[in-house]
Amino acid sequence: MSHNLQFYIDGAWVDPVVPNVLDVIDPSSEEAFAQISLGSKADVDKAVAAAKRAFETYGFTSPAERLELLRKVVDVYKKRSRDLALAVSREMGAPRQFALDNQVGIGLAHLEKIVAVLKDFSFQHAKGTSMVVKEPIGVVGLITPWNWPLNQITCKVGPALAAGCTMVLKPSEIAPLDAIIFAEILDEAGVPAGVFNLVNGDGPTVGEALSSHPDIDMMSFTGSTRAGILVAKAAADTVKRVAQELGGKSANILFPDVDFAVAVKKGVAGCFGNSGQSCNAPTRMFVPRDRQDEVIGYAREAAETFVVGPADAPESKLGPVVSQVQYDKIQGLIESGIAEGATLVTGGPGRPAGLNRGYYVRPTIFADVTPEMRISREEIFGPVLSILPYDNVEDAVRMANDTPYGLAAYVQSADLETARKTAARLRAGAVHINYPAWDAGVPFGGYKQSGNGREYAEYGLEDFLETKAILGYEAA
The missing domain is CATH 3.40.605.10 (Aldehyde Dehydrogenase; Chain A, domain 1)
Known part of the structure; x- marks a missing residue:
């Protein structure tokens, strides 16, 4: 001590x-x-x-x-x-x-x-x-x-x-x-x-x-x-x-023209990094409705590569969340996602297998999430990703902006001009196009709350x- x-x-x-x-x-x-x-x-x-x-x-x-x-x-x-x-x-x-x-x-x-x-x-x-x-x-x-x-x-x-x-x-x-x-x-x-x-x-x-x-x-x-x-x-x-x-509840819009195998994997990693404890994490993934099943497969595969364990264990890719208070809050929100009818893709309540002590959270993905669900509206601050299907670009942008937060947003498209036009419409302090590297030289801060x-x-x-x-x- x-x-x-x-x-x-x-x-x-x-x-x-x-x-x-x-x-x-x-x-x-x-x-x-x-x-x-x-x-x-x-x-x-x-x-x-x-x-x-x-x-x-x-x-x-x-x-x-x-x-x-x-x-x-x-x-x-x-x-x-x-x-x-x-x-x-x-x-x-x-x-x-x-x-x-x-x-x-x-x-x-x-x-x-x-x-x-x-x-x-x-x-x-x-x-x-x-x-x-x-x-x-x-x-x-x-x-x-x-x-x-x-x-x-x-x-x-x-x-x-x-x-x-x-x-x-x-x-x-x-x-x-x-x-x-x-x-x-x-x-x-x-x-x-x-x-x-x-x-x-x-x-x-x-x-x-x-x-x-x-x-x-x-x-x-x-x-x-x-x-x-x-x-x-x-x-x-x-x-x-x-x-x-x-706080933040950042949207990640995937356009139909991207390589979903790559874009979904990177989106999951962005959400789960630092055990999901980042205010600008891309926690809401918007995907074309007719591609959601494909996205679910890639997302499940990506999530299950994250090894959760003690901070001092060399194999740990995700450590615990920071406290009992945070753990309990995250568990409550995971339970709410299930109760409100979202599809649990992987993860869920409780600790990962073999971890009976410590504030460990199972890397969790929900699909068929709708904008009014708590997991879509509240900042979870844990390794929990919500997948929301959209019907067209207007639908995606409207849902992305339908939040009291405006810290960050993410856009993935093979067409840079499409991504730029979408970035201009997103009410957020920073918009990331096609997963760029972090930059200490650009302004960081948010809109709205x-x-x-x-x-x-x-x-x-x-x-x-x-x-x-x-x-x-x-x-x-």
């Missing part, structure tokens, strides 16, 4: 104001393997005060100084990659190689991308005799989730540092250990005292205290739509900026900047 009971505030590891210990659970075994402290409003006040003091200096550093600092962060991050991967694997159940290659790798990609962006980013431009200036917004509160913890920490902290902001991070209390290592990385890289602060805790206490704090100038939140609404409400009284990346604001690269940097006009900057 490791004990990680301190917070990183003002450049030092400090004890919480009020002791409040929480066990961190290994989802592969359901056993506690570490402990953290849950913070209080008093801890948040200390961290915000430190960030506010630090902003008086850090907020006026040059882009060149911040660039050099971020380069050092990248170097130390690389050195600690294995430590980060082991922490993520243990705390949220990602298979170890996946944790290293994907969970840790995506964080490195964000840090390297913001270094590249900052090198060429212009913080001011002349407009007539005036100067338009981009300045750091100030002290920012960052709340990050457990499913892709380093992705969200790095795509917030990196741009905030690049902008000249100071910050307080509250990572998920379910998967907090990677954030503690990340704080160690920033400390070793020489991030000045008070610029970055870490307070562990839960949403109702630390999240609320950050969101409502009068000295926080902006909240950047990633998590569920339900929690995002609470952050926005808490922030409203102080009229602070709120950037949110929330999937949030507001954009992350990644210069788009994330701009979210942490205020715009100032200086009139009379040049003599008339």
Whole structure:
């Protein structure tokens, strides 16, 4: 049992104001393997005060100084990659190689991308005799989730540092250990005292205290739509900026001209990756009604290749989901799919054979799903795919857009122009045509109840900047 009971505030590891210990659970075994402290409003006040003091200096550093600092962060991050991967694997159940290659790798990609962006980013431009200036917004509160913890920490902290902001991070209390290592990385890289602060805790206490704090100038939140609404409400009284990346229920439209053997397999893999715990996963697969039987065969075959097991088992392709709460929610939704009349293709309720302990979910596929079913409307956040038959393109686009979410969408077609025209009609922040590679340089964020604001690269940097006009900057 490791004990990680301190917070990183003002450049030092400090004890919480009020002791409040929480066990961190290994989802592969359901056993506690570490402990953290849950913070209080008093801890948040200390961290915000430190960030506010630090902003008086850090907020006026040059882009060149911040660039050099971020380069050092990248170097130390690389050195600690294995430590980060082991922490993520243990705390949220990602298979170890996946944790290293994907969970840790995506964080490195964000840090390297913001270094590249900052090198060429212009913080001011002349407009007539005036100067338009981009300045750091100030002290920012960052709340990050457990499913892709380093992705969200790095795509917030990196741009905030690049902008000249100071910050307080509250990572998920379910998967907090990677954030503690990340704080160690920033400390070793020489991030000045008070610029970055870490307070562990839960949403109702630390999240609320950050969101409502009068000295926080902006909240950047990633998590569920339900929690995002609470952050926005808490922030409203102080009229602070709120950037949110929330839930999703992404559509994947397969046109009749694609190679179904390939497109279905890739669609299943996209849905099941990270044990289905991705907000932009293609969880609704729309297929021509007269091809559904063919799709079912390919989908079943693809699903049954996914070996579920402990995160530290070399053969595991999918680890457990993160917690008992998530497991129970997923089981309830699988049961609802059966009860509402969807065709269970493979998987179903309960754990996979031979796994009697741990939060393991059977890779599950439903066919004959209709838009009003819960499995078609609610974010499941597990390895569960819904196949919905459509009659024509208009039908597919209408159903794809018939959701309160709008984070991502996917289109598969042998005709690129058809795919482009369809992408233009889909109400989502990112549309993926023919399974392209992930790109750290494009904006990430959603329409509708999937949030507001954009992350990644210069788009994330701009979210942490205020715009100032200086009139009379040049003599008339």
